[in-house]
Structures are given as C-alpha cells and as structure tokens.
Amino acid sequence: MALPMQRCWARLRTLTFTWPAASYHARPRRWGLGGIHKPDPNDPETKDWHKGPAYEAKLYGRHGSASGVNPEGLWPSPEQLRAIEADEKEWCPSLAEMQERLEATDRELARKQKERERLIAANMAKMPKMVEEWRRAKKEAKQKEREEKARKERLLALAREKFGIQVDFRSAKFQEMVKELEKDEKKKMKAIKRKQREEERAAMAALLTTIPSAGQPAPPASDTSG
Template sequence: MAAPMHRCWALLRSLTLSLPAAGYHAKPRIWGLSGVYKPDPRDPETKEWHIGPKFEAKLYGKHGEASQVDPEALWPRPEKLRELEEEEREWYPSLGDMLERVEAKDRELAKKKEERERLIASNLAKMPKMVADWRRDKREAKQKLREEQIRRDRLVAKAREKFGVSMDPRSVKFQELVKELEKEDKKNQKALKKRTEAAGVGAKAGNAPAAGSP
C-alpha cells in the first residue's frame, strides 16, 4: 500500500516542479518605528485611498498617538468648517427649525383656507343678485329677440305688399328689398326719437317758472 502512494507523490512532485513558478513578488510593507503601517505618499504605486486626511484619520482612530499623526491637522480648516456647518443647517436642521417650518406651513394653510371660505361666503351673498340679474338679462334677451322677429315679419309683410306676394322671400332680390325697408324703418325710428326728445325738452322749458316771477 505504501509503494503505490509513494509512486503517486513522486509523479505529482515531478509534474509540479516541471511547471514554471509565478514571477510575482509582493513588495514588503513599510512599517514605521511604532509598528504602524504607513504607505509612502511619494511612491507612485501608492493607492489614492492610502493618501490624505481620511486615511490618516483612520490611522489615528485605530492606533492613536502611535500613528504619529497630528490630530490638529485632521481638524477642518475654518472655511471648510463653515461649509460643513452650512450644509448641516440645510440638510440636518435642528428640531426648533423644523417645528418653526411646520408652524409656518400650518399658518399658510390656515390663511389660504380662511381666504377661500371668505370668498365662498362673499359669492354666496352675491348669489341672489347674480341669479336675479341673469334672469333679467335672459328675459330682456328673449324680449329683444321677440321684438326683432316681429319687426322682421312686419318688414317682410310690407315687402310682399309692396313688391308682390309671388316673390320668393329666399331670393337675393327680396332680401335686398327687406334690407332697404329695414334701413328706412331705422331712419324713421331715429327721426321719431329725435322729435320725441325735442318735444320733451320743450315741455320742460314751458313748465319752468320765468326768471323773477314770485
């Protein structure tokens, strides 16, 4: 049993040693005097995350004074500190600021609600007058349309009486005749209105007391 196992190991050793070995050799870490690993920032092969204040902060947090890192150098500069404070105020407001914002929003919503209710109450108060005006305008429009239709029928009847019943009311000539009668009718109504106004002014002048009369 031992002879076959020995032959197998010998065969494996011969196959392994006949293959070329890897040529990679990792560089040894640079350890400081305190036993803390600190990469050389001047080495071009040093990674970016092994350079800078963040890595030094990790070293100081892990090894303390043994890291030989100056904690004052880790503290942000005044302008960076102001920037961080401004960012904190914007994205992480205090409880008082959040409560003030909530109260301001509630006041704004209450104001809008009050204005809306006041507008609704004002419109409801105006509703009866608006409805009455709408009904009056509707009655006046109907009355005007009825009077216009009556006047139009009267002009058509007058045109038929003047130019003959046999004329087609849809013809162009008949429509032109109706328009001429319509112009004449408007002219007569205008003249009648002027005479009525003149008569009214004369009547007022006659009823007025003379100057100096008791």
C-alpha cells in the same frame, strides 16, 4: 475497523450532498502580512479613492498613530467648518426652530382659511344679486332673440312679396333689400327719437311758463262769487 467507518462516511455524503463535493478547506486569512497599505498620492496609477483626507481619516481610524497620518490635518479648515455649520443650520435645525416653523405654517394655514371663509361669505351675500342679474340677462337675451326672429320673418315676408315664393337668401338683390330695410328702420327710429325729444322740450317750456319767476307776485285768483 477502518473499512466500516469509510462506508459510513460515504453513506453520509450521499445523504447530505445531492452532488459531488470535494473535501476542500480554505486556509484562514492572515491579516497584516503586508503592513499598512498607504499608496503614494503622486503616483499616476493611484486610484482616486486612495487619495485625499477621507482615505487618510479611514487609515487613522483603522490603524491609529501607526498609520503615520497627522490627526491635525483631519480637522476641517475654517472655511469648511463654516460651510458645514451652514449646512447643519439649513438641513438640521434645532428643535426651537422647527417648532417656530411649524407654528408659522399653522398661522399661515389659519389665515388662508379665514380669508377663504370671508370670501365665501362675501360671495354668498352677493348671490341673490348675481342670480337676479343672471335672470335679467337671460330675459334680455331671449327678448333680443325674439326680436331678431321677428325681424327675419318680416324681412322674409317682404322678400317673398317682392321676389316671389322662391327666395335665395344668398342673392345680391336680397342682401341689398335687407340693407335698404335696415337703413329705413334706422331712419324711422331716429325720427321717433327726435320727435320724442321735441315733445319733451315743448312740455318743459310749457311747464316753465306756468311757474312764476322769482320776485314776481303770483297772478290774483279770479273772483267767482255772485
């Protein structure tokens, strides 16, 4: 009877395990054989995580009063308690504080939105004037460009008239001629402006002579009748 059973177990092993396995069974672990492990904190070989109130709190939580830990020493000191309260106040605010912060954030967002809308409206109101100024500036720039082009063409014509067809714009003679022409143009513009001012002064003086001064009667009108 034993032989068929051994053959059956052997066949089951070949079906269950794809590799050879030993029939080993570990002994159950026995807890509390060595008592409570409480290392000496003054021992230099004691690990850091075996020291301090955190490990004592762990011992007291696991073994209770049998650990020999005084539970009064596990409570934080007044300084530590104030630090804990400050951290909780900063990182764990109350529901009312969180609601107040959210409302303040919403108010700030609404204020910024209104300010942005007001700025957009103000800029849109200025848009026609800005477009007009841009067009005027563009027109003035084109006018200056045309004037500069005409001035260069005039200088080029004078240079060709004076030096011939082959003109070197980098030559000292050409640069000197350009400076002399610019001086002549400035003198002409000053003379024109001076003449305009003199004409304006003469017209103003003539106008003042025709107006009677205060307190003097106006000259009698000439009698043109028969």
